[in-house]
Structure formats: C-alpha cells, structure tokens
Amino acid sequence: MGHHRGRTDSVIQGKDCMSHEDTALDQRLFEHYDRYQEPALFHRRFKHAELQPLIDAHRAAGVLDVREAGRSFEGRSISLLSAGRGPVRVFFWSQMHGDEPTATMALFDIFRFLESRNDGFDDFRASLFENLTLYFLPMLNPDGAQRYQRVTAQEIDMNRDALALQTPEARLLRGLVEELDPDFGFNLHDQNPRYTAGRSPKLATISFLATAYDFESSLNEVRYRAMQVIGCMNEKLQQYIPNQVGRFSDEHEPRAFGDQIQKRGTSLILVESGGFPGDPEKQFIRKLNFVALLQALGEISSATYTRITRGDYEAIPYNERFAFDLLVRHVRMAAGDQSYSIDIGIDRTEVNTPDARDFYFESVIGEIGDLHTKYGIQELDAENLVYTPGVLYPHRITSPEMLSDPDVITFFKAGYTFFRVTGEVARAIESGSIKTAVHWLREGDPLPEASPAVGNSATFLLKEGEMLRYAVVNGFVYDLT
Numbered sequence: 214m215g216h217h218r219g220r221t222d223s224v225i226q227g228k229d230c231m232s233h234e235d236t237a238l239d240q241r242l243f244e245h246y247d248r249y250q251e252p253a254l255f256h257r258r259f260k261h262a263e264l265q266p267l268i269d270a271h272r273a274a275g276v277l278d279v280r281e282a283g284r285s286f287e288g289r290s291i292s293l294l295s296a297g298r299g300p301v302r303v304f305f306w307s308q309m310h311g312d313e314p315t316a317t318m319a320l321f322d323i324f325r326f327l328e329s330r331n332d333g334f335d336d337f338r339a340s341l342f343e344n345l346t347l348y349f350l351p352m353l354n355p356d357g358a359q360r361y362q363r364v365t366a367q368e369i370d371m372n373r374d375a376l377a378l379q380t381p382e383a384r385l386l387r388g389l390v391e392e393l394d395p396d397f398g399f400n401l402h403d404q405n406p407r408y409t410a411g412r413s414p415k416l417a418t419i420s421f422l423a424t425a426y427d428f429e430s431s432l433n434e435v436r437y438r439a440m441q442v443i444g445c446m447n448e449k450l451q452q453y454i455p456n457q458v459g460r461f462s463d464e465h466e467p468r469a470f471g472d473q474i475q476k477r478g479t480s481l482i483l484v485e486s487g488g489f490p491g492d493p494e495k496q497f498i499r500k501l502n503f504v505a506l507l508q509a510l511g512e513i514s515s516a517t518y519t520r521i522t523r524g525d526y527e528a529i530p531y532n533e534r535f536a537f538d539l540l541v542r543h544v545r546m547a548a549g550d551q552s553y554s555i556d557i558g559i560d561r562t563e564v565n566t567p568d569a570r571d572f573y574f575e576s577v578i579g580e581i582g583d584l585h586t587k588y589g590i591q592e593l594d595a596e597n598l599v600y601t602p603g604v605l606y607p608h609r610i611t612s613p614e615m616l617s618d619p620d621v622i623t624f625f626k627a628g629y630t631f632f633r634v635t636g637e638v639a640r641a642i643e644s645g646s647i648k649t650a651v652h653w654l655r656e657g658d659p660l661p662e663a664s665p666a667v668g669n670s671a672t673f674l675l676k677e678g679e680m681l682r683y684a685v686v687n688g689f690v691y692d693l694t
Contacts, residue, residue: 238337238507238508238511239452239504239508240452241333241334242334242503242504242508243453243500243504245332245333246500246503246504248329248332249322249323249325249326249329249503250322250325250499250500250503251267251318251324251325253266253267254267254317254318254321255494255496256494257315257318257494258314258361258569258570258571258572259314259318259358260358260359260570261290261355261359264317264351264352267321267324268292271324271328274328276296276327276328277294277295277296277324277327277349278294278295278296279292279293280292281293282350282385282389283381283382283384283388284381285354285355285356285381285382286365286366286367286380286381286382287355287356287359287366289359291350291352291353291355291382291385292350293348293349293389294324294348294349295346295347295348295349296327296346296347297341297342297343297344297346297347298342298343298346299341299342299343299344299345299346299514300344301344301345301346301396301513302345302346302348302393302394302395302396302397303345303346303347303395303396303397303399303510304348304350304389304390304393304395304397304398304479305320305347305348305349305350305398305399305401306349306350306351306353306398306399306400306401307320307350307351307352307353307401307402308351308352308353308354308357308358309353309354309371309382309386309402309470310354310357310363310364310371310372310402310403311354311356311357311358311359311361311364311365312358312361312362312363312403313363313402313403313486314352314358314403315403315486315495315498315499316402316403316484316499316502316506317351317352317401318495318499318502319500319506320351320401320506321351322503323349323506323507324349326338326503326507327341327347337511340511340515341510341511341514344513344514344515345510345513345514348389348395350386350389353371353385353386354382357371359569360569361565361569361570361572365380365382367379367380371383371386371470372470372471373466373468373469375468375469375470375472375473376467376468376473377468383470387470390474390477390479394479395479396479396480396513397439397442397479397480397513398471398479398480398481398482399482399484399506399509400424400470400471400481400482400483400484401484401486401502402484402485402486403485403486403487403495404417404486404487404532405487405488406488407488407534407537407538407560407590408420408459408487408488408532408533408534409459409532409533409534409535409536409588410456410457410458410459410530410532410533411459411530411533412533412535413456413530413535413588414535414536414588415456415457416457416487416490416590417457417458417459417485417487417488417532418454418457418458418487418488418489419450419454419457419458419459419484419485419486419487419501419505420458420459420460420461420484420487420532421443421446421447421458421459421460421482421484421485421529422443422460422461422471422485423436423437423439423440423443423463423480423481423482423526424436424439424463424469424471424472424474424475424481424483425463425464425465425472425475426465426472426473426475426476427465428465430463430465432523435478435479435480436480436481437523438480438518439480439481439482440521440523440526441518441519441520441521441522441525442480442482442509442513442521443482443526443529444518444521444522444526444529445508445509445512445518445521446508446509446512447525447526447529449504449508450501450504453501453504457489458529459485459529459531459532459533460526460527460529460530460531460532461483461485461531461532462531462532471483484505484506486498486499486501486502487532490590535586535587535588536587536588536589536590537558537559537560537579537584537587537588537590538559538560538589538590538591538688539558539559539576539590539591539592539593539671539685539688539689539690540556540557540558540559540584540587540588540592540593541556541557541559541589541592541593541595541675542556542593542594542595542596543556543594543595543596543597543598544556544557544595544599544600544675545597545598545600546599546600546665547599547600555582555583555665556581556582556583556584556585556587557578557581557584557665557671558578558579558580558581558584558587558589559576559577559578559579559671559685560576560579561576561671561687561688562574562575562577564643566643566644566645567643567644568644570645571644572645573642573648574687574689575687576670576671576672576687576688577668577669577670577671577688578666578667578669578671581665581667591690593683593685595675595683597677598675598676598677598682598683599675599677600665600673600674601628601673601674601675602663602664602674603629603630603652603672603673603674603684603686604628604629604630605629605631605654605660606624606629606631606632606633609633609634609635610632610634610635610653611635611637611638612637612638613638613641613642613647615638616632616634616638616642616647616651616653617648617649621650622650622684622691622693624651625674625684625691628674628681630651630652630672630673630674630684630686631652631653631660631661632651632652632653633653633654633655633656633658634655634656635656636655636656638653639655639656650686650687650689651686651687652672652687670687671688672685672686672687672688673685680694681693682694
C-alpha cells in the first residue's frame with residue numbers, strides 16, 4: 214500500500230485551478246453537453262439489460278477497454294471499462310445503491326465524450342489519456358437496480374459491507390481496489406433530494422465528502438488531496454448551482470467503502486446527487502455530474518487542485534435536513550371554541566410499480582407546528598385559511614377511466630378527496646398504467662385520520678369562510694378558485 218504515491222506527485226505542474234483555460238473548459242463542457250448525452254438513458258429507472266448493448270457498443274468502438282469484472286448475487290455481469298496510459302490511476306464506481314442512478318447516466322455520457330474526436334476537446338482528451346489511467350465500474354449493484362432499491366438482492370447495504378464482505382458485489386469492489394491500486398477514487402451516489410446546503414432554502418443539488426479513515430477524523434496527505442479536488446469541483450459548480458453545494462459530516466463509518474478505501478491510501482471523493490427543483494428525473498443533475506467529473510479529471514491530470522486549502526473545503530456548508538416537498542404555512546386549526554395556527558411539512562415518497570420502472574406517490578405529514586426555520590421546495594401560505602378534512606366519495610370507482618377524467622378537480626371542489634377503488638383499478642394504478650390525482654383507497658383500507666399528525670395522510674382541504682380555496686391531495690396542491 215502506498216508505493217504508488219509518487220505517481221501523483223510526478224504530474225504536479227503548479228497551475229492555478231482557476232486558470233483561464235480551466236474556466237473555459239467547464240463552460241465549454243456545460244455548453245456542449247448535449248453532444249455527449251447518452252440518448253438511450255432518459256429516465257432514472259433503467260435496468261442492467263439496457264446498459265449491456267451500450268457497453269458492447271463501447272467495446273466495439275475500441276477507445277475503452279471493456280472486461281467483465283464479476284457477477285452479482287443473481288448472476289448479472291458487472292463490467293469494468295478503462296482508458297488511458299498515464300501514471301496516475303483514477304477509479305470511478307457508481308450505483309452501489311440500486312436506486313441511485315444519476316452518476317451512472319453521467320458515466321455513459323463521459324464514455325461518449327472520451328470516444329469523440331474533432332470537437333474542440335482533443336487536446337484535453339489527449340492530456341487525460343497521457344497523464345491518467347481511468348477505470349469505470351458503472352452499476353455495481355444491478356440486482357438492486359432491477360428492483361430500484363438501495364440494497365442488494367441479499368437485502369444488504371453494500372456500502373456497509375466493506376469489512377464483512379458478505380455480498381459478491383462488495384468482494385468484487387474490494388478486489389478491484391487491491392488490483393488497480395488507484396491514486397484517486399470517486400464513489401458516486403444519490404442522496405435525499407430534500408437536503409439543503411446549510412441552514413438555507415437552497416437544496417443541496419450536489420454534495421461531497423472526503424471520507425474520514427478513523428474516528429478522530431484525522432487528516433493525512435491522502436485525505437487532503439481528496440479535499441483539494443472537491444474544493445476545485447465546488448468552485449466550478451458554483452457557476453451553475455450557486456449556494457447549492459453541500460458537504461457531509463465526516464463522522465467515520467468503518468463498515469463503509471469510502472472510509473476503508475481512504476484508509477488504504479486512495480484519495481477518496483464521495484459525490485452525492487441530491488435534488489433540483491423541476492428536475493424529477495435528475496437530467497440537469499446528470500449534466501452537472503458530467504461537467505464536474507471531467508473537470509476533476511482535468512485538475513488531477515495537471516495537479517491544479519494543489520492550490521486549494523483545507524479552509525476552501527470546510528467552507529462548503531454541511532448538508533442539513535431543512536426542506537419538505539411541500540410546506541403549508543399558517544394553517545388555522547379550529548377545535549371547538551379554540552383556534553390556533555400551525556405549519557404542515559409534507560414529504561412525498563415514491564412507491565415502485567411491480568416492475569420498478571415507474572412509481573406513484575404516497576405522501577405523509579412529516580412535521581407540524583412552528584416550522585419557520587424550515588423550507589418547502591414548494592410552499593403555500595394558508596394565512597386565514599382553515600384546515601378541513603376531506604370527504605370520502607360515496608361511490609366505488611370501478612374503472613380506471615373514472616380517475617383519468619381531466620375534470621377530476623370538480624370532485625375536490627365538492628369536498629371529495631378520498632376515493633375507494635376496486636382491485637382492478639388499484640392494480641392499474643400500482644402498475645403505472647394510469648396516473649391519478651386523487652387519494653385512492655383499496656377495498657377495506659380505513660379512511661385516513663381526519664386530524665393533522667406526523668405520519669398521517671397529506672390530504673386535506675383549506676377553507677376561507679364557507680368557500681373551499683385549496684385541496685391538498687396526497688401531498689400536491691390544487692387551487693380550487
């Protein structure tokens with residue numbers, strides 16, 4: 214361990230990471246991204262089978278070397294792609310959690326970039342291939358991706374299996390780290406899209422961490438290099454998502470791969486893709502990954518990251534949980550002869566369809582009370598509006614067409630927010646074959662509680678006098694005026 218540290222030092226040229234050339238690079242990558250975006254990946258819930266033809270095409274193109282690195286618990290192949298001949302080794306792996314696919318899409322965009330020619334980036338690619346050897350392991354957890362779930366087919370969180378090595382995927386990653394002996398590692402994830410960058414309304418769209426290798430959060434040369442690369446990536450990202458970059462707490466987790474790989478001697482950079490308003494499929498965040506990761510390779514290739522200080526890294530605000538999907542402020546509650554005001558914070562949770570290619574929402578109240586220190590990705594000021602429970606529609610819904618009516622809002626205007634559906638309709642909703650705005654109940658499901666409470670249904674009405682102003686149905690707002 215550590216015999217290769219000289220490779221990193223050998224390419225240091227002392228350039229400033231804010232040099233004119235580098236600034237132009239990230240801007241040009243951002244501007245021309247559409248040239249390289251892999252068109253076959255256009256939604257988050259792609260599966261292993263959709264990646265294999267792409268990997269075969271990259272093998273045939275001849276720029277990237279491709280080999281099967283191993284197989285998952287259920288026998289799905291896991292491929293290692295590589296390029297370059299330089300002395301500094303850089304290893305990327307993505308989707309060790311099956312429901313965290315954003316960086317996997319970005320890696321396939323990067324593959325297309327590396328194979329391109331005569332597009333104004335030839336000198337940049339030549340420098341990467343000359344100074345670096347690049348390794349990519351996309352979709353490390355294909356069984357989890359098949360189910361769109363965090364854990365593996367064994368129901369084990371692979372990122373807590375770095376020591377026990379009970380999963381074949383963890384053993385594969387551990388073996389590759391030992392074989393490749395990388396100078397830099399990029400551990401690519403998605404995070405809760407409700408994290409904010411510090412105590413602010415700004416979502417943490419991208420977050421970083423130079424993982425700690427001991428409980429004291431000690432700092433050695435290896436970890437310091439990771440901080441420096443992160444500092445340069447943050448500088449560039451601020452142009453596109455100002456004040457929307459976060460940093461994880463460096464609390465040591467010895468079972469996690471990032472902590473163990475940092476300890477082993479690889480400068481480990483954790484990248485987490487969070488949330489961005491209006492980007493549910495994370496296509497803009499994918500673009501940010503593409504730009505930031507290629508920019509990081511440029512910084513490593515020329516060692517321009519060396520100007521960054523620990524202070525630059527620590528100035529990135531911590532990830533905080535200050536956002537709800539919807540925050541309804543100043544709701545009036547009437548209880549007998551008493552009246553008071555509350556805020557209602559609502560979380561929308563995606564529920565997989567059976568094939569995990571689509572989802573529907575089940576929203577719940579996450580917090581109530583004084584939430585003036587919290588924020589909503591969407592907010593509604595309900596000043597002078599009174600909380601009113603919705604009513605169950607008196608007839609069974611027997612066909613999906615009854616819920617696909619574009620005038621379903623007329624039900625809300627009549628005060629109906631809950632609809633009991635037959636098994637056939639429930640299956641149509643759960644399969645994703647129909648989308649509906651109503652809060653539906655299966656046969657036998659109890660009617661949700663009428664009062665707001667943590668964990669209760671996020672479905673209610675807001676009245677002004679006798680007039681209905683808004684319906685909040687399954688966590689979404691409908692203006693009834």
